[in-house]
Amino acid sequence: MRIAIFSRGPGLYSTRRLVAAATARGHAADVIDHALCSPFLAGRKSTLLHNGSPLELPDVAIPRIGANITTRGVSLIRQLDALSVPHTLSPDALLLARDKMSCLQVLAGAGIDVPRTVLCFSAWEARQVARRLGPFPVVVKLLESTHGVGVALAHNLHQLDRVVEGFLQLQDRVLIQEYIRESKGCDQRAFVVGDEIVAVMERRAAPGEFRANIHRGASAVRIELDDASQELVRFTARTIGVEIAGVDLIQSRRGPLVMEVNASPGLEGIEGATEVDIAGAIIRHAEQKI
Structure with a gap:
């Protein structure tokens, strides 16, 4: 073949x-x-x-x-x-996953818990939103970003203005999102192939960093998800329509929240952390397409 x-x-x-x-x-x-x-x-x-x-x-x-x-x-x-x-x-799934707000909107509409998130088009709007989301810090994100680029933490209104104004020069809108303190810089990446979760790793941000991205120096270890979290991951992938995906969870006081869906996830970090042959699983999945 x-x-x-x-x-x-x-x-x-x-x-x-x-x-x-x-x-x-x-x-x-x-x-x-x-x-x-x-x-x-x-x-x-x-x-x-x-x-x-x-x-x-x-x-x-x-x-x-x-x-x-x-x-x-x-x-x-x-x-x-x-x-x-x-x-x-799927081309539609790729477009949806790449637009962080659209992705979260579809997930929330399906009853999936996501972080409190607001789409803003100006620094003034971001200021009002930050006050509503609660005490600082708040997370500021570009709608399309990868490896933690285009994600920042604002600890006060001054920092918020600087970050938002900078991001708005790159895109015409930004996301303001609640900061999940209790996660302590950790999240979980579940790798889905078809309807199977083939590997899961927990990533911990490097000291002084809040982004738990391997490219940002985060450490990672293999973990197992409980049954409820596994079903949440599968349902998330089905809702977005992705066959091969990285589904990112973050643990909060109100339970696991879906942070993001990556429609073209990298293999290096998770294969290294879990020692699972994810590439082989993807090829076996492709074989079933014939």
Whole structure:
């Protein structure tokens, strides 16, 4: 079977692991830079161009869409649909997961507990919201960010103004979110493949840091979720429509809250922490698409 892994870099850990896992199961794996792909529409002769030439279509595709190229990635996946090429990532789910507010709105509408969050379009609005959310600090987020970039903690109104004004120069809106003190800088990342939770790690922020991202120096250990949290993770993934996802939970006094859904989660941190062959699970899932 020919598997196309759409990725910006063949040297990336996640890409290399997927290629190795596919090869180990007897498949041919091609890494294709989706930044060089262009949908070509011509009725029955429609195709996908790569570097300007028609791409030999694979049996199945695994899109690994970078956060800075979401729009192009969505166009690519829709072309795969038009060409009847099975794949592992819904374009609508990708768009939803990448917009933090839209994602939380859909989750909350489904009855899933999320942190108290307000969408703001000005520094003045953010000031009013911060007072309503309770005592400082409050978390300020860009709607589209990754690896903890575009996430800041404001301890007072002065810091809030500076952060919000800076973020508004990058995007036209920001999120103001409650700070969960009782989490003590910890969260849980559950990795979902299909309807199975294949691995879970708990991440603890580095000293002096509140973001529990591996790229920010956080430590991580393998854990097991209780039955209720496992069902919450599965329901969250189904609600957003993602087949392969990282679902982030944070523990609060009112129970676990869903912080975020990552539709193209990295493998390095969680495979290293849990020693689970997640790449192999993804390849097995892709096999079932044929």
